Amino acid sequence: MIALLTDNKYELTFEPGGLFHRAFCCTRPASIYNKCMAQEIKLIRSRRRTISIEITPDAQVIVRAPLRAKVSDINMFIGEKADWIDKHLNKMKARKEKEKENPRRELTQQEIRLLTTRAKRIIPQRVRYYAEMMGVDYGRITIRMQKSRWGSCSSKKNLNFNCLLMRAPDEIIDYVVVHELCHLKEMNHSKRFWAEVEKVIPDYADRRKWLRDHQEEVSFSDV
Ligand SMILES: [Zn+2]
Secondary structure, X not given: OEEEEOOOOEEEEEOOXXXXXXXXXXXXXXXXXXXXXXXXXXXXXXXXXXXXEEEOXXXXXXXXEEOOOOHHHHHHHHHHOHHHHHHHHHHHHHHHHHHHHXXXXXXXXXXXXXXXXXXXXXXXXXXXXHHHHHOOOOOOEEEEOOOOEEEEXXXXXXXXXXXXXXXXXXXXXXXXXXXXXXXXXXXXXXXXXXXXXXXXXXXXXXXXXXXXXXXXXXXXXXX
């Protein structure tokens, strides 16, 4: 499963044996660890195979780890990712400040229902149109209200889209549709993936930026 995340949540996952191996093999200067020290990090252990770091909308840092992962290994991973944590934590904190100045309200259930109904009518049409143009097959299309992603694509070729996209301009909806359809060709965000997106949407970078810059307006209503 690969998802186009909104800025509501930053998540970093890694597979033991890959990045992790490198993380605990290299010696890092202590300053990198110190950066994270000031921040409280919540550790949640569960039956999982990977370690992930999540920055929540209320600027909390949550680390999820396998039941038996060694604390020293987890710390090593956190140290390795200190810059990433810092960067995204600051972004979240800045957003919280901005929210205080310019309060917005959550959409009502009624508004979400209307958006979902519209999305169910419009998104499948756009998917059909672009899938035919690109020559790809897809499975089911699901529309849901989601806080953390605009769209996603599963290995079973099922596509999932956020109903909030209905509050964005048409060209942005098309960008997300094409983005997810390109994952049917490339299940990653490699250069090859972006080259596929560019073939269909030459100005994809602008649309991507729009989505990042206008997320608040799309997700909330003015008070
Ligand atoms: Zn993607």
